[in-house]
Amino acid sequence: MPDPQPNNPLHGITLEQVVTRLEKRYGWEYLARNININCFKSNPSVKSSLKFLRRTPWARDKVEALYIAAFANQPAAASSKNNSTAAKPTGPWANSLAKIPLKDS
Numbered sequence: 001m002p003d004p005q006p007n008n009p010l011h012g013i014t015l016e017q018v019v020t021r022l023e024k025r026y027g028w029e030y031l032a033r034n035i036n037i038n039c040f041k042s043n044p045s046v047k048s049s050l051k052f053l054r055r056t057p058w059a060r061d062k063v064e065a066l067y068i069a070a071f072a073n074q075p076a077a078a079s080s081k082n083n084s085t086a087a088k089p090t091g092p093w094a095n096s097l098a099k100i101p102l103k104d105s
Helices: 014-032 047-055 058-069 076-082
Strands: none
Touching: 014 047, 014 058, 047 058
16 A cells, blocks of 8 residues: 655654654754754753644744754655665755764764
């Protein structure tokens, strides 16, 4: 059965997974600098971020756009046509994502 939402890169991914994965990769400090919302600045936690983002569509859109730019894979058809573009992030943060260091694990 084909994927019912092939054009939705967030299909099957919860908001909690989005926030957790962004925090693990970049950390709260980077998120606070790039998405100006208090739940990332003042005593940040996944729980408080989820509560705010679920009630605030504009902030959720920004967080989801960062996630897509950082993690969304290109469709299989695009990667088979041109492997060099398959790994490149797209979106509003595409240029800056390549320049930032990842959070130390």
